[in-house]
Amino acid sequence: MKPKVGFFEFTGCAGDLLTIVHSEDYLLDVLKAVEVVSFRLASSQIRKGNNGLMDLVFIEGSITTTEQEEKLKELRKRSKILVALGTCATFGGVQAMYTGKPNFSKRFRSVYNKNFKIVEAFESKPLEAFVPVDYFIPGCPISPQLFLFNFPRLLKNLPVELPAYPVCVECKWQENECLLLKDIPCLGPATRAGCLARCPKDNLPCVGCFGPVPGGNFASWEKHLLEKKYHEPQLDKKMRFFFGAKIKEVKRGK
Amino acid sequence: MREGKEIRIDSVARVEGHGNIYVRLLKGKVKEVRFEIPEGPRLFETLVLGKEPSEVLNIVPRICAICNISHRYAAIRALEKILAVKVPPEVTFLRNLMHYGEMIESHSLHIFFLALPDFLGYPDAIALAEKYPEEVGIGLRLKKFGNYVMETVAGRMMHGENPTIGGFGRFLNKEEIKSIRDGAEKLLPDAIRTTELLRNLHYSTYAEEGMLFVCLKPTTDEYGFWGDTVMISNGDDRTVEEFRTAIKERIYPHSTAKRTLYRERPYLVGALARMNLLGERLHGAAHEALQKCYSLSWIRNPLYNNLAQAIEIVFTLEEIIKTTERILKIKKPPSIVHSKKGEGKGAGAVEAPRGSLFHYYEFKDGLCTYADLIIPTAQNYNAIEKHLTVAAENLFFSSVEEEKAKLELEMIVRAYDPCISCSCHIQQI
Amino acid sequence: MNSNNIYQPIPMRIVRRYNLTEDVRFFQVRPVEMEKALTLRYKPGQFMMVSVFGAGEAPFSISSSPSRPGLLEFGIRKIGVLTTELFKLKENEVIGVRGPYGNGFPVEKMIGHDLIIVVGGLGAVPLRSLLLYVLDNRDLFGKIYFLYGARQPKEMLFLREFLELKEREDLDCLLAVDKDDTGTWTEKIGVVTELFKFIKEIDPEKSYAAVCGPPVMYRYVIDKLVALKIPKHQILMTLERRMKCGVGKCGHCVIGSIYTCLDGPVFTYWDVLHMKDLI
Amino acid sequence: MKALKLKKENLFEFLKGIQRFGEVYGPVKKGDKFIYERLTDFSRLELTALRAIIPVKKFLLPPRFPILKFDPINFYEEIPAEIPMRIIFGLHPCEIHSILILDRLFKERTPDPYYIRAREKTVIIGLSCVPDDKCFARSTNTHFIEEGFDLGFNELGDNYLVWVGSSIGDDLVRSRLDLFDENITQKDLTQYIEWRKWRDNQYQLHLDLTALPDIMELSYDAPIWEELGEKCLSCGACSMVCPTCPCFNVQDYLPIGEKAGIRERHWDSCMLKDFALVAGGHNFREKRSSRVKLWYTHKLKAFITEFGRPACVGCGRCIDTCPVNINVLEVVKKLKGEGVLLK
């Protein structure tokens, strides 16, 4: 029997699910290998059956409202394996860049007025903050290669495997000129690879969209750039774009 | 149909993001129609505060994956205006190219994967593919090409950083440009077939209602997706800045998205608006296709948006061929234009696949102090609800079965191709 | 299939498998092609690279003895990705195996010597190969002491097999557990080093010791062996490192100027002393 | 060794001609740096290029490549790797020395079939160079080359003095013998020797590597490793660009749909955290300092023990690459507690 798979989204840009939809050469293979229970971006069909239980659930997006929190908990109950898809689901996404800073409600009200009542919102948090997550596939958005590598692994009950090395490795594979050497604050050394060093390939610094790499030495990165023309708040800001919810761990050099 | 009834369609499928339809019937009348957006807020307008221009550009495309290029392009236009950066024409050509790529990607995704299954009675394109492999094949090819163009020019299918303020991090080489040109040439017949395919579909008439149309006025006499003036079907022309203040964004309790009115009237943006306002400017195959398809229903019925998108795909492919030829004449790749300016304010606009998109920023000491982003779907909200109301009136007091009626409502929403992720991020601060 | 390719695994069928302990499983495998089975040669202490479809490849010590040809035996602990997949496989299913790799025990040099084999935990896997080998060539060796310590009876690998050995007069098989909750344990209680007191009358110069066990065990055992005056280069130990190729190419097992996979996994105490980082 | 002369103006003509033997590669510009790339337009060739970002090892052991194909039924079968003949022009002495080192690692003991296949399909054309302020090949004794190339081009005024180092080299020359002058005069010889002398004196950077193995042994617990460990970003860039870093990792890619699975090999670095991680979570090189130490002791000490020479060829890539300035020069300087001679 084909495994039952669901694709869901919370707060995000739909980029991760769209990456799957945009993997034209493999899309039909991917969808044929499973029984899609729900993929609202692509289909209006919802197959309940089996009490709504699913073998494999991919969730894109971060959690920003109590309603989403409830839905997420409900999904967790219905899924055997839950995979956080993309940087929003894994780390909270760009919308989590102010994690740990006060004044969420002020910020919220600056955007939505008092009449607004449909959602009860809070600072964006990764899925992990509410439910146990079995695996993470980061990326803003995920890279098709990384998804297509891990998807069949998950179907075989093998764990997700991510590159354990930073963007610099892939950057050198492509023979790019190093931007950090030109004193441009490239986050490549602190960021997990998997994107094939997209940004340095175009002579633009990595902004860290795949989240922190285990074993990255952010302290040295920061120290190095402080010796150049940069200031701490500038660097802190850059790191927060995508490492937001993990900022403490990253700074501690975890 | 029963009195005092409530009808809900939760999480309309095959749209980007979460949207619910809510209809309340009372005493033989449609009492209330709401298109609700319970999507989680992301507060982009606060995320860009305190950021440098290049950092704003890192962040804002993440509003939406489908039209990330439009966001990037609109932001670049605004930021370059503020920073007084003037890029050489070849940079503009390449930017237009990436934007065309997005039009094809977004429109073909919408036509084949989100809308067409409805018309032919399938839950999704996968199911559709069994019976109509050729048609889905066309869709896949077009979408793949659109993605290819975006990936090649922008660096990634989504959120590629290559298009930057003042130019491109890496200008494409001739081989890449040629392969884009060749791809467009090869796909033109597919695009024309798409218009034929859509022309022969049955369009229901439940939601016919006249509407104001709005789009950007191209700087030339051609059809196009960029401009600094807004064109309104009542005859008004407004600069982008004027228009921004003229439309009032309001927050409704049932929606995380904001919505706008022009002179207290709902208006419609997107391919259908562009076709109605600029269709006469088309040439070549796109012109021919429009001639064959256009009817007066186009100014009343939102379902024709699909067909308008198909014609835009034809137009876009023809434009890609012309634009690549221009780029191929370039001798030396342009380098990035830098700016020292750190203060000012200004708006930039482009026609995103779903309609006019405005980015407005203010900068002080090199950092962003204010942002206002007005997204197509937000502008279409009131129009969507208006059309839903008309349709609900026609449907729920007729012999149409409820399930069918619900599908008709969903089809109207899908015809607009609302991009809900986008619309949740509009805001004034 | 191109047999010149050192990275090409040979398909082998699982013939037998059963649990040795809760998380360690015995696997007996045989090449799918019979000729390959007959030409299979290896030494005790060598290891093979085992591939499981889709789950990758990892090194495992051979537990069988080359004196019993045609089959390979492993004792494998379920600990990660590949081993979990391996545990899902049933008899008759196929895995990929290549090797043998590593130096193995210098059995030629050990001939004519007394032997002290000291085992902790999973170390029984490679040392069983050596033990079976010397028992199959019993007259070539002097006295044999087999010292095996485990935390508790149920963690002792090949327990039944080793208990049977106790019947034999031509070796001293000494088994110990740290503690016994079962109340049925008939052997010694205590850590493995306490078994040394049962070693008598060996000629240290004419003795070899072979040690394998968890890293913490080494220091204490070596103290004992040194106290017995066994020469440093006659104390043998097998070590573990990450390995991706098994043939000295991938670099993962490098320690100083040696490759654990080529120059090891069997090292002498002297190697350990004069090479940094070995343990 | 046979030697001939080739007029510099005829170089492109010659390179065009030998395209019928295989694809011709050479250094071209990328930004401010160089890379080795396939040449069809020979005007892109950079004759004074130094230090391509990735060294010649990429031709012999590509950054990532499939080694085996598999499916659950047929199990593993070899990937037929058809490598076209590649002629690489413009390799400097240090670069060719690096090939000799890789040869020892990959052709001896247990020969690596993928390396051997790639190596057999690679024709090496050396080119003499003028060192810059980051070259220190003279200190590693790799500034000159007498073997390892098929043809060796050397500066000789308006000409190149071309050594023929192999039979395939000879074939290349013979294919356009019309372009060559076989008559090497005494004057040429003097000029060549003069140039060599001048060129060898252009090295600005000298490090004294004598006694380094002993120093390293004795500095095993020295604080410098901790200091370097604090600084190192664990980015792995140094390993990627080092011409003698050959470590790799292996990864299986499962099939999707009907497609066959692939076992792939890709470059790895001992600077990366997981390099010595084993099952159960024990990491033999958990600390960054121990990884930096491994890198440098392996290159500058262990290799000498094994092969009688360091694994560093003095190309200067680590100097040019490490964002935080950890490189052979700095490490040697710190170990020896002295400044490095800068002429």
Ligand SMILES: Cc1cc2nc3c(=O)[nH]c(=O)nc-3n(C[C@H](O)[C@H](O)[C@H](O)COP(=O)(O)OP(=O)(O)OC[C@H]3O[C@@H](n4cnc5c(N)ncnc54)[C@H](O)[C@@H]3O)c2cc1C
């Ligand atoms: C010479 C030698 C002999 C061994 N003999 C045995 C034995 O007889 N029985 C036994 O149970 N185990 C043995 N091991 C350890 C065994 O190789 C690991 O337990 C195994 O690699 C775990 O793989 P995994 O995929 O289940 O674990 P994971 O933790 O998921 O490992 C992931 C990857 O890391 C690598 N890796 C992890 N641990 C090791 C390791 N210790 N050595 C080499 N590579 C590793 C492998 O490539 C593996 O694919 C031996 C190791 C060596 C070096």
Ligand code: SF4
């Ligand atoms: S450009 Fe960035 S990613 Fe590339 S090597 Fe330099 S620091 Fe690393």
Ligand code: SF4
């Ligand atoms: S280089 Fe960095 S920012 Fe760019 S795609 Fe890769 S991880 Fe994301």
Ligand code: SF4
């Ligand atoms: S030494 Fe330098 S180049 Fe090498 S890993 Fe450390 S920081 Fe990166």
